[in-house]
Amino acid sequence: MLAYAIKRLVQMAIVLWAVSVIVFLMMSFTGDPVFMVIPIDSTDAEIEQARRILGLDRSMPEQYWLFLQNLVQGDFGRSYVFRQPAMDLILERLPATLEIVIVAMLIAAFVAIPLGVYAGANPGKPLSRLIMSGSLVGISLPGFWVGMMLIFLFAVEWRLLPSSGRGDTVEVLGIETSLLTWDGWTHVILPSVTLSLGTLAIILRITRAGMMEVMRQDYIKFARAKGASRKDVLYGHGLRNALIPVVTIFGLQIGDLIAFATITETIFAWPGMGKLLVDSIYRADRPVIVVYLMLVALIFVVINLVVDLVYTAIDPRITVK
Amino acid sequence: MDHQSATAPLLDVRDLRTWFHTFSGTVKAVDGVSFTLAPGEVMGLVGESGGGKSVVGFSLLGLIDPPGRIEGGEILLDGEDIARASEERLRRIRGREIAMIFQDPMTSLNPVKTVGAQMDEMLRLHTDLDEGARKARCVAMLESVGISRAAERLRAYPHQFSGGMRQRVVIAIALLASPRLIVADEPTTALDVTIQSQILKLMRKRIAETGAAMILVTHDLAVVSEMVDKIVVLYCGRVVETGPAREVIANPSHPYTRGLVDSIPNPKHRKPRLAQIPGAVPDIRNLPSGCSFRPRCPRAQARCAEVSPALAPTRGTLSAACHFPILEEVAAAMATTGGERA
Structure with missing residues (x-):
């Protein structure tokens, strides 16, 4: 170890x-x-x-x-534009981005996995076909269009949610978060949904493919022959065996969303890292871009490590060497 | 019930029909199978691959998935027709009344759950025991199937066991909730030959101890001959012969059974070439007219192409579905069909 x-x-x-x-x-x-x-x-x-x-x-x-x-020496350079340490600029924006990414990933996981399990376990049923068609739409629709439509419907037409910006925040352990205020949540929900759609569709399809494969296995039939309930068979015996590719994609998607939430953040004027990156590229603010990309690389590397560790937790046949 | 009450059957299968509706036609995998099983009786369900043996086994547990369906017939367990039971009722029957042992122990245990968790599940589903009692029962059961250091092994995963050990675990799981019937689907086919007889002996011993009845599904007559009380021979989804095991093996009356018996190697009567049944099992979606075995049968005559034979008493305690059954008794080794070439 x-x-x-x-x-x-x-x-x-x-x-x-x-x-x-x-x-x-x-x-x-x-x-x-x-x-x-x-x-x-x-x-x-x-x-x-x-x-x-x-x-x-x-x-x-x-x-x-x-x-x-x-x-x-821990000095990552200073922004040409802001004359501040580049790392500070980025870290200041990081919580905002993490917020919508975490909410987006939670939405994706809690919606996609049950739907994927259902569609994989009941491949022929009309509802499964509907789910799969829906997921194709999710994959195909560009995020900027979905974002604008959501703003149009929820903010303009129905006036249910604010159209842009970050809501009230509170400081917890030195980190500004909007996830602890009602106003914060109303601002988080639209960008998070927008961000989650693509990931949701991919995870759904991978879960379904995995479940279809797993449901054919003898141990599923053996579990049924024991008298286990449908739910136990699907979630207790099936899902965990189908989870390895899901976790892989989940990890990659988290990294991807953190690093490149740019478009969504721009549409919703969300003060996250993605907007900082775009602004820095426009201004040729080299130190910020360099630190940003290094940080993104670090995030990916760490996520990969976590994913590998999660593998060993899911499947006892996989060991770390 | 009345006149039979002395030997009321545990299981009474009547005219069971399990069909699969596929795009290329209806597969009548099981088409009118009947048999009875007394408490504690051990029955061999024999036939070639594709004969519908496993489908009978899965039908008993209500584990037929679409496009398959039980089209008709009755499966009476203690007089209750479970062919039409609700899923809720079936879940209480599975494991508790009827348990199943699968063919391939390498795939029938869940790779991501510990052996202990998979055993515990059976007890959790079918008993009210508390955790400690369940664990004690699991340990005792593992030991009884010949697995040492059982308490420790409960925490192990299936991949840490050999094939033979895994099948012992599967047998232990099947026996855990004290079912009254065990359906063993080719339980030794996937194992090394050296392990096969060990596992069979273990099953015979443990099942005799618990007093459960058993249906041993197999294509291997040699396997059943040592273990079972009676034999039901299936061909293309139908029962072609049935009778007490000794009689079926020594003097079968159906030409198909005869062929199966002759293809068992017999060290006492070495032949230059082992007998075989000519031809192959026909496409079950496109069965020949009349008797399904006709194209491969050495005794077939014109009538066999016209009328499908019904199961009827042939000789002694045997019944067979054949227009021209073998009525004379022949020693098993003196093969009649196809075995005397060379």
Whole structure:
């Protein structure tokens, strides 16, 4: 177990280092950020000075080396635009994004898994066909359209929910959250539903495929021959055997939603990380982009580790090595 | 009931018909099967693959899934027709009255649950015992099927057991709720030959101890000959012969049974070539006219193509569905059909 932990940590470090190299190289191709931070009427001398201050006058390897040195000391660079540590900017926005992602994933899991189990256990029934057709719609509809439709219906037509922004927040353990206020929830619900649709459809389809496979197995028939109820057979014996691919996709989707909730956040003017990323790209705010992508890579690596550990909890035949 | 009350059957299956409605036609997997089983009696349900043996077994537990359906007939358990019982009632019968042992122990245990949890489930469903009592019963049952360090093994997962051990676990689970009937569907087919007789002996011993009746579904006459009181031979979903085990094996009256018996290797009468029944089981959606066995039968005559024979007494205690049954008694080894070539 200790050897496994060390191995995984080393792997994570290698992945993050590789990501840092790639991100840094990519950034150097995106144009000179100095023009984004200086006034439009600056003189050549002023431009040169700005370059020096930002460290952009040095060679690429030199810049990277400096970046790495700072990184190890916990300094992730400062935003050109906000003149604040890039990491602080991102961490400030992270809770808002996590909020809608967590709610979205919960919606997806609690809706998709029961529906997928039903559709997988009763493949021929009309309701199953309806569920599957519905899931195709869920996969096909683009998030921005769904978001706008939801705003149109719930905020404009029926005036049930606010159209955009984040509601009242309270601070818990130093983290601002809107999940503990009624107003917060009314703001969370539409972006979360929008965000959840694609994931919901995918998880539903994977759960169904897994259940169809599992329901053919002898141990399902054996469980029925014991006199187990339908519910016990489906959820007690079937679902857990169908869960491995579901957990894999679930993990990938969490990472995906955290990293790229951009479109939904933009539509709902949700002050999360995704909006920060888009703004930073517009402003060529290199340090923020670099830190953002590094953080996303870290999130993915950690989620992968968690997924692997969850495998071992689900299926005793899988062990960590 | 009246005149039979002395030996009131535990199970009385009458004209059972289980059909599968597939796109390519109706498969009459079981088509008019009748038999009775007394308490504690052990019956062999014999036939080639595709003969409908397993379907009979699953029908008894109400485990026929669409497109399959019990089309007709009665399954009387203590006089109660369970062919028409509600799912609710069937759930109380499964495991408690009728338990089932499956063919392949590698796949009949749930891989993600401990052996203990899978055993406990049976007791939770069918008894009022508290947790401690259930555990004690599981340990005792595991020990009784020859698994040592049982308390420890309860926490193990199926993949930590060998095939033979797993089948012992499956048998233990089947016996846990003290059912009165056990349906064993080819319980040794998937096991190594060396393990097969161990498991059979174990089943015979344990089942005799509990006084349960058993239906042993198998394609292997050699297996049943050691274990069962009576034999029902199925061919294409119908009973072709039935009688006391010893008589059916020593002197079968139906040509099909004769063929099955002759294809058992007999070390005392070594033949250069083992007898076999020519041809193969016909497509059950497209059965030949008259007697289904006719195309493979050495005794077939014109009448066999016209009229489907009904089950009727043939000789002694045997009944067979055949127009021209074998009425003379022959020693098993002196094969009559197809065995004397070479």
